[in-house]
Amino acid sequence: MTITASRREFLKVSAALGGGLALEFSFPLASKAAEGAAVSEVNAWIVIHPDDRVVIRIARSEMGQGTLTALAQLVAEELDCDWARVETEFASPNEHIRRNRLWGSMSTGGSMGVRGSNDYVRKAGASARELLVAAAATQWRVSRGECTVERGVITHRPTGRTLRYGQVATAAATLAPPRDVALRDPKDWKIAGKPLHRLDIPDKVAGKPVFAADVSLPGMLHASIAQCPVFGGRVVKLDPGEAEAMRGVKKIVREADFVAVLADSWWRANEALKKLKIQWDAAGNANASSETISAMLKDGLTQPDLPRAREIGSTEAALAGAARVIEVEYSSPYLSHATMEPQTCTAWFKPDGFLEVWTSTQNGEASMAAAAQAAGLPLEKVEVHKMMLGGGFGRRGSPQDFVRQGVAIARAMPGVPVKLMWSREEDMQHDFYRPASVVRMKAGLDAQGKLVALHTKIACPSIMRALMPQAPMKNGIDFAAVRALNDLPYDVPNQQVDYAMRNGHVPVGFWRAPGQQNEFYRECVIDELAFAVGRDPVEYRLAMLKPGDKHRLVLEAVAKAANWATPLPAGLQRGVALAYGFGSYAAAVAEVSVNPNGELKVHRVVIAIDSGHVVNPDTCRAQAESNVVYGLSAVLYQENTVKNGRIAESNFHDFPLLGLAEMPKVETVLVPTGDFWGGHGEPAILPLAPAVCNAVSRATGKRIRSLPLKRHDLRAV
Numbered sequence: 001m002t003i004t005a006s007r008r009e010f011l012k013v014s015a016a017l018g019g020g021l022a023l024e025f026s027f028p029l030a031s032k033a034a035e036g037a038a039v040s041e042v043n044a045w046i047v048i049h050p051d052d053r054v055v056i057r058i059a060r061s062e063m064g065q066g067t068l069t070a071l072a073q074l075v076a077e078e079l080d081c082d083w084a085r086v087e088t089e090f091a092s093p094n095e096h097i098r099r100n101r102l103w104g105s106m107s108t109g110g111s112m113g114v115r116g117s118n119d120y121v122r123k124a125g126a127s128a129r130e131l132l133v134a135a136a137a138t139q140w141r142v143s144r145g146e147c148t149v150e151r152g153v154i155t156h157r158p159t160g161r162t163l164r165y166g167q168v169a170t171a172a173a174t175l176a177p178p179r180d181v182a183l184r185d186p187k188d189w190k191i192a193g194k195p196l197h198r199l200d201i202p203d204k205v206a207g208k209p210v211f212a213a214d215v216s217l218p219g220m221l222h223a224s225i226a227q228c229p230v231f232g233g234r235v236v237k238l239d240p241g242e243a244e245a246m247r248g249v250k251k252i253v254r255e256a257d258f259v260a261v262l263a264d265s266w267w268r269a270n271e272a273l274k275k276l277k278i279q280w281d282a283a284g285n286a287n288a289s290s291e292t293i294s295a296m297l298k299d300g301l302t303q304p305d306l307p308r309a310r311e312i313g314s315t316e317a318a319l320a321g322a323a324r325v326i327e328v329e330y331s332s333p334y335l336s337h338a339t340m341e342p343q344t345c346t347a348w349f350k351p352d353g354f355l356e357v358w359t360s361t362q363n364g365e366a367s368m369a370a371a372a373q374a375a376g377l378p379l380e381k382v383e384v385h386k387m388m389l390g391g392g393f394g395r396r397g398s399p400q401d402f403v404r405q406g407v408a409i410a411r412a413m414p415g416v417p418v419k420l421m422w423s424r425e426e427d428m429q430h431d432f433y434r435p436a437s438v439v440r441m442k443a444g445l446d447a448q449g450k451l452v453a454l455h456t457k458i459a460c461p462s463i464m465r466a467l468m469p470q471a472p473m474k475n476g477i478d479f480a481a482v483r484a485l486n487d488l489p490y491d492v493p494n495q496q497v498d499y500a501m502r503n504g505h506v507p508v509g510f511w512r513a514p515g516q517q518n519e520f521y522r523e524c525v526i527d528e529l530a531f532a533v534g535r536d537p538v539e540y541r542l543a544m545l546k547p548g549d550k551h552r553l554v555l556e557a558v559a560k561a562a563n564w565a566t567p568l569p570a571g572l573q574r575g576v577a578l579a580y581g582f583g584s585y586a587a588a589v590a591e592v593s594v595n596p597n598g599e600l601k602v603h604r605v606v607i608a609i610d611s612g613h614v615v616n617p618d619t620c621r622a623q624a625e626s627n628v629v630y631g632l633s634a635v636l637y638q639e640n641t642v643k644n645g646r647i648a649e650s651n652f653h654d655f656p657l658l659g660l661a662e663m664p665k666v667e668t669v670l671v672p673t674g675d676f677w678g679g680h681g682e683p684a685i686l687p688l689a690p691a692v693c694n695a696v697s698r699a700t701g702k703r704i705r706s707l708p709l710k711r712h713d714l715r716a717v
Helices: 009-015 029-037 067-079 093-098 118-140 166-173 201-205 241-245 265-275 291-302 315-322 364-375 401-410 423-428 463-467 517-532 537-542 549-562 617-636 688-700
Strands: 040-043 046-048 052-059 088-091 145-151 151-157 160-165 223-229 234-239 247-256 258-261 277-281 308-312 324-332 344-349 355-359 384-386 418-419 435-445 451-460 494-501 573-581 584-594 601-610 664-669
Touching: 009 145, 029 151, 040 118, 040 166, 040 277, 052 067, 052 494, 067 118, 093 160, 118 160, 118 166, 145 463, 151 166, 151 247, 160 166, 160 258, 201 277, 223 247, 223 401, 223 423, 234 258, 241 247, 241 324, 247 265, 247 324, 258 265, 258 401, 258 517, 265 451, 265 688, 277 308, 291 451, 315 435, 324 517, 324 573, 324 664, 344 401, 355 364, 364 401, 401 418, 435 517, 451 517, 517 537, 517 664, 517 688, 537 549, 537 573, 549 573, 549 584, 549 601, 549 664, 584 688, 601 617, 601 688, 617 664, 617 688
Parallel strands: 052 088, 223 418, 355 384, 451 494, 601 664
Antiparallel strands: 040 046, 046 052, 145 151, 151 160, 223 258, 234 277, 247 258, 308 494, 324 435, 344 355, 344 418, 435 451, 573 584, 584 601
16 A cells, blocks of 8 residues: 655645534544545544444554454444444544643553553543434434434434434534443443454455555655664764665665665665674673573572562561472573564655654554654654554554654655664564563472462563653562562462562563563462472462452363363373463463473463453454464573673574464453453463463473473473
């Protein structure tokens, strides 16, 4: 798809649309301008066409997780329109800022898309419905109470007269919105809560959506980038040599920490980039390695008086008096996000001083702020066009390095659109990685095998300190670093959690379900304790959970669905794990086999999730399956290692993804209890690694205390 409309042309067409009206502001659809039909913005979220098409604006990003459809379902449910007539569009970040952040949060991470905005988007739908019905009642000169609505058709009960939404939308926008609206009880939902088709899938199957990597503008140049291989380094010397003379090369841009080549195609730009002779300053980090980083983390665990993330009872005394003490050490590596679409940004400095940006972003508002800062422009002079995302997982949220770079490169070619796209190698080796971490846990058991004390020490970098240094951190504790350790679901009377912040030179960031490796540590240790006292791992956990506890309910649900009490065929073993995170409760059972050669196969994964409410069951199940694909790749194969200060892995040949033949059967059990709103983008990954590793340990007799599994000899003892 080629985007040709300039901002000036867009504004001209918008102004020419007769009859368009707005309750809060006018923002007619440029994509519909050619049709010449008037459209009506009933409120900021909802645009209704004369033919009854309903366009619902989405402030969050869509990266395959289904948020776009789920939010549209919630709005359409309260609006009571015809789902077959519903379309969506992304809300404009520029208008968002101009109208005092009208659409709320534009950040899409932490499984917050639905759970963080369900209330106000539902109210937007309900408010619009009331305005539309009121407009019909006014036209008929009847009481509002005499009117009903269903699927976008308003009926006057006494006379049977009807009006469609498209016929009264213009009048509705002239009315004052209701101060308060009643929301439908979920038990009465007709659109929300149903497994309706996803709105983005038909076009994706046909290859119609424009991702950032697809953007094509008239006269556009392409840029390929090289950043210092050692994090924190700078450009010392640049010899353009033969690169400048290569066919299609237009310009070479040098910044403090990167060099980029602009050419008339990306391939030519990237080939020329390889010919550049760049001397880098490694900023003193050239000797860093995975070994030195591991030593730094372990040293953190030995330090006295570490900040305490949790303290209950008297852990030290309880451990001293325990009948049995078990002490273990676990670890996990850095991990790249490895999004299918590398980091991409197109920037265009217009002659009128306006900057337009096209990018795949998890936060349109953050992208606009980064672009404005890099350009030296006020926010009002910048627009970010949010594209579909070819993967996010946290990489395209807080870090906006690709936007800043794209804008900086485009500044060198004012008036010309410039599209920056990273190579796969650049993407793999310049990420904001899931933090590596080391944890030591000391558990005290009484004479009956009950867990009475647990002392946990964790050393890892701080994501908050890296990405949000201005954010307050109570007692030096990064919540993402200690989650799942400092909020233990089990009834343990004595607990202590210490955190050693150890920030190396490797940049860290939010990786799908930040802190999820902590569930791996915790749930594997709980399994070790159950094994040590000869207890069934499900029963051992249930004994530490109170009746009615949501953790208990979801654990019972997964055990039932997985037929936990039923013996497995010879050669198969099960593992179980429990988790809470991102607003939802989750539990998993994994079934695995390990042959005499140590070859592992994960046959089946059963996941139970309580998210309070379920907006689209199909999407929720798809997200659980997505969690398994993404998470199992990390469990089995993936790690990023550091050598000579740089990331050693460069592409999928040494950072592999799960193969199609390796995909286990995934069964998802949704058990919503209906009294809260949880997420689905991340919770299912939380119990996956420990469930698999606990099953592997039972199959091999070997305890798995570090990831990935490819590093372990899985032949049975």
